[in-house]
Amino acid sequence: MKHKTAYLGMSLALALILSYVEALIPFHFGIPGIKLGLANLITVVMLCCVGAKEAFVVSVLRIVLAGFLFGNPFGILYGLSGGLLSFFVMYLLWRTKKLHVISVSVTGGIFHNIGQLAMAAAVVENKALFYYLPVLLAAGFATGLLIGILAQEMILRVKRRM
Amino acid sequence: MRAVAKRFGKRDLLFLGILSALLFLGCAVFYLTGLKQGAAAEVTVDGTLYGTYPLNRDRTVDIRIGDTRTNVLVIQNGTADMTEANCPDRLCVHQKAISRANETIVCLPNKVVVAIKGGRQRKLDATA
Numbered sequence: 001m002k003h004k005t006a007y008l009g010m011s012l013a014l015a016l017i018l019s020y021v022e023a024l025i026p027f028h029f030g031i032p033g034i035k036l037g038l039a040n041l042i043t044v045v046m047l048c049c050v051g052a053k054e055a056f057v058v059s060v061l062r063i064v065l066a067g068f069l070f071g072n073p074f075g076i077l078y079g080l081s082g083g084l085l086s087f088f089v090m091y092l093l094w095r096t097k098k099l100h101v102i103s104v105s106v107t108g109g110i111f112h113n114i115g116q117l118a119m120a121a122a123v124v125e126n127k128a129l130f131y132y133l134p135v136l137l138a139a140g141f142a143t144g145l146l147i148g149i150l151a152q153e154m155i156l157r158v159k160r161r162m
Numbered sequence: 163m164r165a166v167a168k169r170f171g172k173r174d175l176l177f178l179g180i181l182s183a184l185l186f187l188g189c190a191v192f193y194l195t196g197l198k199q200g201a202a203a204e205v206t207v208d209g210t211l212y213g214t215y216p217l218n219r220d221r222t223v224d225i226r227i228g229d230t231r232t233n234v235l236v237i238q239n240g241t242a243d244m245t246e247a248n249c250p251d252r253l254c255v256h257q258k259a260i261s262r263a264n265e266t267i268v269c270l271p272n273k274v275v276v277a278i279k280g281g282r283q284r285k286l287d288a289t290a
Contacts, residue, residue: 134188138252
């Protein structure tokens, strides 16, 4: 890739815009921790289309920057715990070369919520939080599915220009 | 670049099918077992017990850490609801009131957890 720095910068900017859009939409499902995770679209597209290293860097920078810009330090902590776990699971699954983008994204969504919930339970030192695990996993499945479909369509359209 | 040109494969169908079946089962168990009315709200701060408040007595609980009032818990009509918090995101305030056994409201920044404890089985319909 000829203009790698510029390209990664643009991806990061796009991910930050998606984080901003998500921060603008105030939706609460009664259970905290459930959200769309629109910015993970960029993580999935980059992992499947560009490379794991690039996807990882952009993903971590996006979480930290978005936390400072639109969120709070706690958001960064939970975003990172979910984001890192989901990234590594998605990376391993993608490396098996057995499944398509959509399955990778769904798995990522589920593990994002597992990571966040585990971090939350560790911080407040209370296992009672795991009561919500089934609902959070199902939510991760649903959001992962949506992000996966979007990512697949995006890849089909922009792949040639990457 | 492999596999990105194709949207979906047989293995994806199998994978997602099994996964969604498991999750559906998990949620079914969650809703079938989670219908017990709770008896008391147990407040813990940073892992240590702060206080237990029965749900059948209306009251307002100020949760204080040191000298600052960090959260306000209101117990009313058998439900517990966080109405105030001094943290920036106030996720716990946005959360709905809880009343069923094992439900929780969590304020992550203040490490405050409100958990509903124990209780009797929810009364069955008169026709049952």
